[in-house]
Each structure stands twice: as structure tokens, then as C-alpha cells.
Amino acid sequence: MVSVNELAFSLIEEILDYEEDYEEEYRINVETLDNGATIIDCGVNVPGGYTAGILYTQVCMGGLADVDVYLDTVKNIPLTFIKEYTDHPALACLGCQKAGWQIKVGDYFAMGSGPARALALKPKKTYELLDYEDDAEYAIIALESDRLPDEKVVEYIAKECDVEPEDVYVLVAPTASIVGSVQISGRIIEMALYRMAELGYDVNRTLSATGRCPIAPVLGDNLKAMGATNDSLLYYGSVYLTVDGYSEELDAIASCESSDYGRPFYEIFKDADYDFYKIDPKLFAPAHVAITDMRTGKTRVHGKLNADVLLQSYDLS
Template sequence: MNLNERSLRVVEKLLARAEERKVAAQAIERGGRFIDCGIDVPGGLLAGLDLARVCMANLAEITIVPGDVAGRACPVVQVVTDHPVRACLASQYAGWAISEEKFFAMGSGPMRAAKGDEPIFAKISGRESARSVVGVLEGRKKPTPAVIAKIAAACQVSPTGVTLLIAPTASLAGGVQIVARSVETALHKLAELGFNLRRIESASGSAPLPPVAANDLAAIGRTNDAILYGARVVLYVRGDDASIEAIGPKVPSSSSHDHGEPFAAIFAKYNNDFYAVDPHLFSPAEVVFQNLETGRVHVFGQVATDVMASSFFS
């Protein structure tokens, strides 16, 4: 079950419908290609779903379903997976900081499994060898040949074997792929807390898709609020209940001292420095553990509709 091969199949289907999906592929000098999903082309909701599927190596069903926030229509991005650890942590997690000259972006997708040297891979299985790799970036800058070469070297592939998909935060496609991280944020938080991830069999998550903001900084606020105050995740686990009760209160975003106001305000307080924000904040609003062995259900955290309404509609 090679993650990069699975994502490449999604990419080829996306490219076969490029006009329909409002995306455009561009070759990179000296090898490689990137697929613009919202910089010079519109992108769209369906392109965003494909971006999310690429991020998760097509190991999840991802859909947009009706929903509301404070009584106002607001679509919900729903994620269901029977391979949550591989889909979310070996692939979807934005764990690769790609920096080359003036280019910087956080890298997601299965190319991370080919690189395989992030600390998270010491806790999970998922490293793989690949002939071609696929990554997803959040941003507005197009990758240079130097960026492609750096990724190729890290993944031990030829530059011609690198495919990158890019969408800005303030875009339809970018918003969808970010909000599709409800389960991923829960699993990453559990990994940081030392929970045995092998206990997690399946997962389901949902989060509201906020309105596209006027600029990327404002969009960072809205998309984070969708997860921190609106995401609801159900984890299907095995093992004892006592350990779940012990760790559960630490999992939702409400466990952070920064919780309670829109992310834009929190971000500004820390001079727009992600690394200064309390890392315990980055998790879903509500996390439910359903124990497949005992039948017990453990619920932690809750949705904060008022914060989302202030962020989305003010």
C-alpha cells in the first residue's frame, strides 16, 4: 500500500479533469511539475477535495455535507478513514518545513513518507521507498527548480519524479484541504501526549468550511477556528478505558491556556508567530473515543459556536 503511488493515481485523475476542476499543471525547468489549485487559476471545492485526498494518500472518504454555524448555512468537510495513522500522520500532517532561498512552505502528503526523517516516524510505521513522490503545499509562491531539487534529493528520487500541488489559504481549494485535517490534529495531539496509536482502528471527523477570507492572514484565522472551535472527531479504539479517561481531557483544544478567542486575535498576540502559540491549542474542539472492546464512550471538549460565528461572519 504505497502512499505515493496511491496519491499519484488521484493526481492523474485530477489532471484528466483539469479544466473541470479549474486547476492547471505546469512543468518545472530541469524536471518536476506543480499543479496550481488557486494561485493563477480559480481552483474550487472539488479541487479542494482532491487536494485533501492526495494529502491522505486516498486512504479516506472525504465529502462536503450540509451544515450550519449559529443558524447560518455553512458546509461541513467530513473525513472517514479505516487507516487513520497512515493517512493522517505518515501523509497528511504538515510536518516538512521546505525552505530554499526566498521560498518557504509547510509540506504535506506522502512525499514525507519517502523522506521519512521527521520525529513522528519514530512513533509510527509509514516510511517508504518511492520512484515518484507527491506533496501538497499551502501558499502563493510557485516552486522553483531549486525547491524541486531539494525535495527530490531528500526523497531520493529524480526531480522529474516530483509533483507538488499548491493552493493558497484564502482560496476554496486551500480552505477545504485545511479543514479536512480534523482527524489529523487529534492524532498528532495524541502522539505528542504519548498515546499508543496502534490502539486506533478507525476514525471519523468533521469541521465547518469557513467563508474564504479577503487575504491569507485572515484565512489562517478562520481555518484554524474551524478546527479549534468546530471540529468533532470520533476515534474507534481498543484497550482499557482508564487510560482514555486519563489522557482524554488533554486532547481537545480547550486543554490550552490560549483557547477561547478567535485564532486571529491569538496569532496577533504572538506577533503572528506559530511557534509562540501554545502547541496544545492545535487540536479539535471535541474528541470522542469509542472503545470497540468495552463499548464505553468517552467524550471530551465541546464546540464553541460563538467563537466561530464571530470569526466567520463578523
């Protein structure tokens, strides 16, 4: 089977081949820890940018997706959008991109995404569902954090992935950064696959997927940035899926099915005492979804775009 870590490593190699030029080309910084691990700072102590955001998103998806950014408008306001497609949606999104690994070592905490999860099997039930397990020499992980990891963090990751620390490559970006905004909007297909799995649909029957989503402006506060980036997905993220057999449970795939729908996510989160578990789980879904059934040729459309809430969240209303 294809190795998502080896595919992602080929993307990392492209950066390293730039040697010192990556600082100008990607606006990132690469450093080697004392244990040999490679840390790629995409926004903690550097500005990052769209080029680094595209790379970060592709690495998160195990090299199984094409990603780009472009300019579009929402109510005549120019905004940057991300667009992506994959012919391996379940593995790319749930097997790699899903933030399914909580990295906690001492006082360091980050949510881990990327193909290293397929080595560590985090969480195991995801890989049982996908019937997939990677076996690679390298572990490639992406961390959403405003701090860079140290040797102890990398040693934990290496142990869980059964690789040497010098074979661990870590990309790091805070939520409130350009790369943070790009990579979260780049989760639009993942959000659809996650919702499908929650509804009980066999995601392995999803044959291909395309998605587009506005990229939130960078807000200085990480909590407000988290709200705005989520609103990009919940209120204006679009997905087109091709599946091998439609099931009625997919009728509830869009975010508007939630009782919490209709307000900026930051307000919803605040009213829930900053507890994700108090939020209606139906909210964590794309805004607008079209699904074509390969067996029947019929396409069903669910949800809607909501520019008003999006622009309110971006403070552009």
C-alpha cells in the first residue's frame, strides 16, 4: 500500500533542497535539534505565508491532495480562498489530516495532524475503519501550536511512531498565523468526511472529493482566530463528493442541521463555557455539500452558504 509518510517526506525534501533559500521562498525557518529531529517553523517566530500554508496542508494530507489558493469575493469583498482535490479522501483526510493526536509532554501541548498518526495509530479506531497502517522510516507530523517542540517532545513522537528521533520532521504553525488560517480552511474536505463517519456512513465508499473555503484574516488573538477559522468551514466551506452508493443518513451532512447554527463560532464557544463538548456536534460540518452517487448518477445538494455570519466573524460586516 502507499506510504503516506514517504509521500509527505518527498514534499519536505523539496523544502530542504532550497537550503538557506527556504527562508525567503517560504518565509519559514528550519532547525535541527540536538537529537537530529527537524523542526520547520511555519509561523511561530516567522511570518510564514500562502506558499508555506499550501505545503503544510499537503503534508497534513499525506501528499494525497492537490492544493492551491486564489482570490474570490464574498458580497463584493475580496477574500483569499483555498481549493483542493483528492482521489483518496478517506486516507488523506481521516488517516492523515484529522487532528487526532493530542501531543502532551510536560507543559507542552499541541494537536497533532499528518501522516505520523498512521505510524502511531492515533486513534487506533480510525485505522481499523480505514484498514490502513503505515510502515515508513520517517515520521512527518504537523502541530498546531504557538510554541516549537523540544527534544523531549520529539522523543515521545519518535517512540510512538517506532522511528529514530533524527527521522522525525515536525511542521509547526499557530492558529493565529497565515499558515494557521490556510491549513484550517484546508480541512474542508476532512470536515465532510468526519461528519460522514459520525453519521455512520462508510467513508471508504467516498471515491473522490473537491473542496473550497475562504481563508480567514489573521486575528491577533488565538481564541478569536480559532472562531474565525472555524466559521470559514461552517458558514462558507463547499465540498463536492463522489460516492459509491448514497445513504439517507447523509441528508444531515451540512452544518445548518445543527441547533447551534447561525452565530459566529466564538460566541457559541463562549456561551458553552469554552467547552467543545457542550456544542451540538452537528455544527462541525461543511456549509454546503453536493454528493453524486456513482451507482445512480443522481446528485443531492445539502446546506447553504451564509455570507452574513462569515463576514461578521471576520469583522467585515
